[in-house]
Amino acid sequence: xxxxxxxxxxxxxxxxxxxxxxxxxxxxxxxxxxxxxxxxxxxxxxxxxxxxxxxxxxxxxxxxxxxxxxxxxxxxxxxxxxxxxxxxxxxxxxxxxxxxxxxxxxxxxxxxxxxxxxxxxxxxxxxxxxxxxxxxxxxxxxxxxxxxxxxxxxxxxxxxxxxxxxxxxxxxxxxxxxxxxxxxxxxxxxxxxxxxxxxxxxxxxxxxxxxxxxxxxxxxxx
Amino acid sequence: xxxxxxxxxxxxxxxxxxxxxxxxxxxxxxxxxxxxxxxxxxxxxxxxxxxxxxxxxxxxxxxxxxxxxxxxxxxxxxxxxxxxxxxxxxxxxxxxxxxxxxxxxxxxxxxxxxxxxxxxxxxxxxxxxxxxxxxxxxxxxxxxxxxxxxxxxxxxxxxxxxxxxxxxxxxxxxxxxxxxxxxxxxxxxxxxxxxxxxxxxxxxxxxxxxxxxxxxxxxxxxxxxxxxxxxxxxxxxxxxxxxxxxxxxxxxxxxxxxxxxxxxxxxxxxxxxxxxx
Numbered sequence: 500x501x502x503x504x505x506x507x508x509x510x511x512x513x514x515x516x517x518x519x520x521x522x523x524x525x526x527x528x529x530x531x532x533x534x535x536x537x538x539x540x541x542x543x544x545x546x547x548x549x550x551x552x553x554x555x556x557x558x559x560x561x562x563x564x565x566x567x568x569x570x571x572x573x574x575x576x577x578x579x580x581x582x583x584x585x586x587x588x589x590x591x592x593x594x595x596x597x598x599x600x601x602x603x604x605x606x607x608x609x610x611x612x613x614x615x616x617x618x619x620x621x622x623x624x625x626x627x628x629x630x631x632x633x634x635x636x637x638x639x640x641x642x643x644x645x646x647x648x649x650x651x652x653x654x655x656x657x658x659x660x661x662x663x664x665x666x667x668x669x670x671x672x673x674x675x676x677x678x679x680x681x682x683x684x685x686x687x688x689x690x691x692x693x694x695x696x697x698x699x700x701x702x703x704x705x706x707x708x709x710x711x712x713x714x715x716x717x718x719x720x721x
Numbered sequence: 722x723x724x725x726x727x728x729x730x731x732x733x734x735x736x737x738x739x740x741x742x743x744x745x746x747x748x749x750x751x752x753x754x755x756x757x758x759x760x761x762x763x764x765x766x767x768x769x770x771x772x773x774x775x776x777x778x779x780x781x782x783x784x785x786x787x788x789x790x791x792x793x794x795x796x797x798x799x800x801x802x803x804x805x806x807x808x809x810x811x812x813x814x815x816x817x818x819x820x821x822x823x824x825x826x827x828x829x830x831x832x833x834x835x836x837x838x839x840x841x842x843x844x845x846x847x848x849x850x851x852x853x854x855x856x857x858x859x860x861x862x863x864x865x866x867x868x869x870x871x872x873x874x875x876x877x878x879x880x881x882x883x884x885x886x887x888x889x890x891x892x893x894x895x896x897x898x899x900x901x902x903x904x905x906x907x908x909x910x911x912x913x914x915x916x917x918x919x920x921x922x923x924x925x926x927x928x929x930x931x932x933x934x935x936x937x938x939x940x941x942x943x944x945x946x947x948x949x950x951x952x953x954x955x956x957x958x959x960x961x962x963x964x965x966x967x968x969x970x971x972x973x974x975x976x977x978x979x980x981x982x983x984x985x986x987x988x989x990x991x992x993x994x995x996x997x998x
Contacts, residue, residue: 535763542757578980580938582945582953583973586960587785591777596764650746657753666852673854673946687858699855706850719745
């Protein structure tokens with residue numbers, strides 16, 4: 500009879516001796532690339548989306564027509580399938596990190612504009628009215644009224660998008676031959692199921708970690 | 722308020738309070754900015770002629786969006802393929818919705834014991850953490866590449882999402898109704914059929930439609946990435962096999978119109994959902 504501890508040790512040694520475990524460093528390298536890519540795409544898209552959301556939201560828009568145009572552009576960007584962006588970009592950029600970045604950037608931008616506009620519209624009409632009443636300029640109204648009030652919600656949307664983008668990055672990677680998606684495709688075509696298991700497991704761990712982090716942050720800031 | 726507002730600089734009054742929340746928020750903002758600045762240096766670049774690539778991309782995008790045309794397939798084929806994609810999304814949503822109803826009544830806190838609920842919630846978060854493409858490809862090992870694997874994979878994600886949504890709407894139910902039914906001797910199934918379902922039916926329909934909208938997008942992606950058929954597969958063929966960007970543009974427009982229609986309907990439903998609360 501083996502004790503539970505011995506069983507676990509034996510299991511760990513067996514896992515450590517598998518071929519898949521030897522390739523862990525390759526997987527981790529691609530994984531880091533995917534994580535960095537999704538965070539970068541999200542933060543830069545969030546930066547652009549914030550400007551567009553300010554122009555597109557009904558409470559903070561400068562001009563009704565401009566607001567309508569911004570909303571239409573955002574709707575266009577989020578409804579064109581990610582696949583279409585990825586497949587077109589891969590023709591000119593090739594199997595390169597930039598392909599994945601832009602494909603993620605475009606779809607994230609469209610989605611974040613919609614979420615930011617919703618948040619701004621919901622949260623800040625009273626504050627904006629008060630600030631406008633005391634004669635604040637447009638910039639004062641945005642920086643003192645709208646942003647402080649909506650920032651926790653905007654941040655939690657950004658975290659949500661980072662989490663989503665890690666999953667989308669796998670899809671884009673599969674199509675364009677970058678990141679962890681490419682690695683999955685590579686081993687999938689070799690029928691190497693051990694490696695597929697490892698890759699899936701690693702992605703699950705990362706998504707869990709990000710979910711846990713964003714939950715903690717959300718609890719602190721809201 | 723016994724403490725006077727501290728004056729930091731001449732003529733400036735500190736308006737915002739430095740609580741833990743604002744501090745954390747600032748920390749996160751700055752770390753995100755910092756990461757954005759150093760992030761590009763963490764990536765592994767191969768040599769690429771950026772200027773040529775950008776001009777080529779612009780040319781390609783111009784071909785795609787400004788001169789859409791169909792060459793390999795006819796317009797009616799494109800429409801048929803869109804119907805196929807919608808059908809994939811529909812099947813995955815409906816099958817998923819039925820299963821998630823049963824899972825949700827076992828995982829709502831006011832209807833089920835805590836142990837079962839926790840197991841279901843844990844399984845769901847695992848399912849959600851694996852990207853849909855991976856599920857579809859994993860199922861394709863068993864079912865073969867195609868629509869069956871696609872529906873199974875999408876269904877799994879739909880279940881994970883809808884179970885949570887349904888369970889949340891069940892938990893908002895009035896406890897008094899459940900209690901009254903239980904006190905009058907109703908069995909567990911009686912409470913489900915006569916109290917839970919009638920009261921949260923409209924929520925369930927709304928959530929299911931919202932998921933259907935998402936599933937349409939996923940089905941397009943799966944057609945391209947996992948050969949599940951439908952408009953996504955035509956998109957993949959047009960760009961990777963025929964290098965026909967005019968056709969890619971036309972197919973994208975077709976998919977876009979349907980996606981925008983679905984989004985419009987979903988927006989209306991969401992508005993109804995919020996006003997109902």
